[in-house]
Amino acid sequence: MQRRQIIVVGGGLAGTATALGLARAGFDTLLAAPEPPADKRSSAILGKSLAFIADLGVVEALGEAKAPLAVMRIVDDLGRLFRAPTVEFKASETGLSAFGINALNADIGAALKAVAEKTDNLEIRPVAATGLTLDDDRAVVTLADGTEIAADLVVAADGRRSAMREAAGITAQNWSYPQTAIVLNFEHSRDHGSVSTEFHTRTGPFTQVPLPGRHSSLVWVEDPKLAALYIDLKPDKLSTTIAEKLHWILGDVSADGPIARYPLGGSRVDRLTAKRLALVGEAAHAFPPIGAQGLNLGLRDAEALVNLASQSLDDPGSRLMLSRYEAARRGDVISRTAGVDVLNRSLLMDFLPGQIARSGTMAAMGLVAPLRQFAMREGLVPGAGLTGLPHSVRKWMGGHEAGRDGVEEQGYGRH
Template sequence: MSFDADAIVVGGGLAGVAAAIAVAQAGLTTIHLAPAGPPDRRTSALMMPSVDYLQSAGLIDDPADVGHALTQIRIIDATRRLIRAPETLFDSREAGLDAFGWNFANIRLLEHFHAVAAGLDNLETRNAGVTEFRRVEQGSEVTLTDGTTLRAPLVIGADGKKSLIRAAAGFKARETQFTQAALVCDLELGRPIGGASIEFHYPQGPFTLVPAGGNRANLVWIDDADLLRDAQSRGADYLLETFLDKSQRLFGAITIATPTFVFPLSTLSVDRAGADGVVLVGESAHAFPPIGAQGLNLGLRDVADLAAALTGVDRSEANWAATVSQDYSARRAADLARTGGMVDTLFRSLLAEMLPAQAMRAGGLWALKLLPGMRKHAFSLGMGGR
């Protein structure tokens, strides 16, 4: 059977572009199907292992040219619960690091990724989506939005939470929808927050300010979805007063620098991340609320493990793509299970109203505040330690 490429990557987000580049850098002729979408106005807080990967893969040079250093994480329990957690400050210097990571605008990262992709002769990018997927002898076939078909031994699904590749290839997914959503925008503060990401924990979720350079901060406010949409509909003056209250008026005058967007929250996991010549990366394989800065960090670890699986395979063998998918699935299993459990537990603990859960969470933060060994372990887990 003839194939159009060694690999087809489906999905035009950050994980999809990174995967297409990694596959091409491994020496495979690659077709990247990346339908144009609206600009991604969100930001991504990438921990240092992810930043190191971006640099080693040539996706960025100096992170300071693209993003803003995250040197501290400050957690403030703003609830009125009977048992409250202590205010806790994590400083990167405790871990012997100049920074925990860097906060990047997704648009800026995507520009850099596209520039790298354009320089790879064995990578072809098409502005087209996929309408059908089916398995063929020793490979897979996809039908594009223009009706044409493409075949390849290896297909990488990076087409998001509603992944057609995942569903059509028969991967089992578990998804939980939350009543909470996230409101995001950029704010100009009267006083800068430096390199500190500041989390005010409220009963329905955190109100987080992430440094974006100068006096600017990226806001991620998690709360009941109906409440967020109602607040958004009331206009800028209402939002500003709410932001002042939520931030406990610690940063002086606030102005809204960008439009606000509200995103529904859910978790998604799969029974396995690869099989039969198909692999899933990014939100095709996992999705979480924006807690603990794990979303794109986990997606980049997907890409790194895919690159490692490709490095070790003999592509002269007829079933090489199936071997890659099995190897990739085995490499990702423990990380996906551990990270998924950690983020789900953390998010649910933020929402817990029962006294035992409140006590456990408060006790945990007291331990992190007072015990250096536990703080070091928490640093490792939060930064993607395996």
């Protein structure tokens, strides 16, 4: 039987980043993952998560295929009696030049793979894992080609329908929302100025996020029946509809490439670990694409696991290491999952006291700078709302003099 110190199952963004981080920490690591399907979505990577992949060399490998996020704007477009004021969260208020970056998932995946292929201690096998047995001394993973491999630790990063999680007997609670996410990229006639705008509508967020040049990505949360109708619109009509929903802030719009749609739902698990097993990414948690929290939460899983395993070099799958991982990640996962769920449901709610409370919260954010700055720091790094941003984040997103276009030069990618 073959043996590795660590086997990571699942080749999505969080899984590949975990395998890369563990290999860089010196562990003999196997990444077992078939080629992922084509993914036209984009992801915003912020704060601590960006610092993690930047230290691995992934941001540098992205090259020009990324756009900075300097401002995040929230606009109340609900059309209700109590309208919240527009709130702008500016990275400069926290002493940063940007909150992070946005890039196409395909480009992030390619950058991760390019770095992984040059990394010692990391073997990539494009084979799915189909079986798992766990005991006190080791875990054994069975691959689709019949190969059995023993390891000290197995990392399940194989998505919200994780076969490894099910084999370990970890249960997941799943729920759905009466919403569908339409995902596409588009070109526009006006510069986005590194500003992301999230319109809160009665059916959910309508969120534009900058891509390089005069391009942006769009996550459009809609009623499922309306989503089906929008997707079937002719390209010109769809582009005009998007521009109207953006209130023409980016001028004329042209939808770029294929359109995808995803039913929205969420999940959470009763525990993040089992004997010789740790869950990361969507194997551990999943929720709607609101507030750029999904991938960032998975990357924080990866960073925590790498750091804690590095403190247990002789046995990275020990009971002590896994208990520390469980304790380190539980609060962040619970709070982010609950926060996104509450925000999403509040947009669908016509309950008047709820509208007043939401509007009041947004007004306070806009008017009270310390409260706004607390929220920004907490969004970038859990726990940093009161303590301040750590050096690792400022290293990659520290403030610099303004560039010629008025947007501060970016600190990410610098050594």
